[in-house]
Amino acid sequence: MKILLVIPGIGDVYGGTSKVAIEFAQALGKLGIDIDIVTTNANGLEDLDVPLRTWLNQGLYRLQYFPRWHIGDYKLSTSLTKWLFKNVASYDLVHTIAVFSYPVSITHLACKINRVPYINSPHGMLEPWALSHKSWKKKLYYSLIEKAALDNASAIQMLNQAEAQNAEPLHLKAPLVTVPNGINCQEFQLQHNPKAFYEQFPHTRDKALILFLGRIDPKKGLDLLAPAFAKALSKFSNAHLIVAGPDSIGFLPTVQNYFAEEGCLNAVTFTGMLTGAMKYAALAAASIYVAPSYSEGFSMSVLEAMASGLPCVITKGCNFPEAANNQAALVVDIESSAIANALIDCLSNPEQAKIMGERARQLVFEKYTWDKVACQMQEVYSCLLQHQPVMAIS
Incomplete structure (x- = not known):
């Protein structure tokens, strides 16, 4: 063939x-x-x-x-x-x-x-x-x-x-x-070490890191994430958002303004695109993964976050209802308050969130x-x- x-x-x-x-x-x-x-x-x-x-x-x-x-x-x-x-x-x-x-x-x-x-x-x-x-x-x-x-x-x-x-x-x-x-099973069978991420971004150490991993693009829903994160930050001052992804269309200043208008820009780190060992270190450092997208085919970064055992907050625009059906992620409506409530739920119940992350990892290894x-x-x-x-x- x-x-x-x-x-x-x-x-x-x-x-x-x-x-x-x-x-x-x-x-x-x-x-x-x-x-x-x-x-x-x-x-x-x-x-x-x-x-x-x-x-x-x-x-x-x-x-x-x-x-x-x-x-x-x-x-x-x-x-x-x-x-x-x-x-x-x-x-x-x-x-x-x-x-x-x-x-x-x-x-x-x-x-x-x-x-x-x-x-x-x-x-x-x-x-x-x-x-x-x-x-x-x-x-x-x-x-x-x-x-x-x-x-x-x-x-x-x-x-x-x-x-x-x-x-x-x-x-x-x-x-x-x-x-x-x-996903490639071999890349996620062993737990990765967050050390390299903390060394490059030392101000994120000892924070409850919420990770967004994707292109800086209008369809990714960063306009929804800004007020959602601001609401979560008002309840959990130790939270910190990592926005990791390339800006190939010059959209980053607009995104930064979203968070500035919500008064939470100082709690957001824009890392640019992370690849290889640094990406895996970021996944290891994160407490929660968030995908606030308006539209996806089937997000690779969501699969990778789930394979890493992270509790994931994703919108219905991510087209992954199987994650909700298997209680492997919080799948929410495409609007900021729903994203905020899910983030707060994970931050409020870390043990339950961890169990959900373990289910996510099992689901990906079994089917994806x-x-x-x-x-x-x-x-x-x-x-x-x-x-x-x-x-x-x-």
Whole structure:
């Protein structure tokens, strides 16, 4: 089985989707699937310093970067376009990640012309909130390009049933299959040490740390988190908020102003993006994880926080009702008072919060690992290649 994975960019600024593509490819490679990734060298407004137009052997998969044009964060690439039309027919199936992006759209066209089956993973980009953000551009693009391309797909991967249900108004013709994101068990089997985080941010030591881990972006709900945290801080003066994530769109000053207006900016630390050992140290230092998002496909950072055993406060916009059903997280309405009450509940009942975190860790290890995800996707690929029906969600 030879699979091509196409994603517009895998730079760090793109957060969870970059991590998904890499770890998903590794997991498929472990199953003996021949997997290649092609992408651009985009990393927000910057370019990655990587070799271009040549295969990079990553052990279990191959990776090739193509240069993109410098028009903001748009990912137009002539060389990628030429490569796709020349090479896509050598693959059994193509799997694209994202929508509303040139590399994905041109891939779908190349697949259609060469009669190569393809599956698309929107990764939350078809969620109602996501579609309403910059809506006129998306409506035009969807009408002219995206709708037909999605209808012609062999399948569309939804990350959970909530995402699939939210896509129902779009009346997509392709079958929807639910295959979630996952985590690497090895990264979370041992408890990480918070020492490195405290050494870099010594003023956070001996605080009850509430961790937000994600892009500084309007959809992440930081405008809701500011009044929620201020309310929690008024009851627990030892609380301190860590906002860890990249600011690729210049949104940080607006976010800082949210907290300044609530009078709690001095109890917030903006760390920038944390990766590798420092990210794990932050997870180890935290007492609570919070995801106040308006919209998510299926958040990698939520899975990682749960795998770390943290009590999590997440909104319904995170599309993870299974967490609530298993009493593995506090899943609340998308509004500041509900977030505040959940944070206060965790701070008021640390032992109960700890037990909830343990349930969260168990749930993730049982159902949301990359090994399990890869096996599920392998079954989907096999059904598509054998022209057998895949499970559709009405």
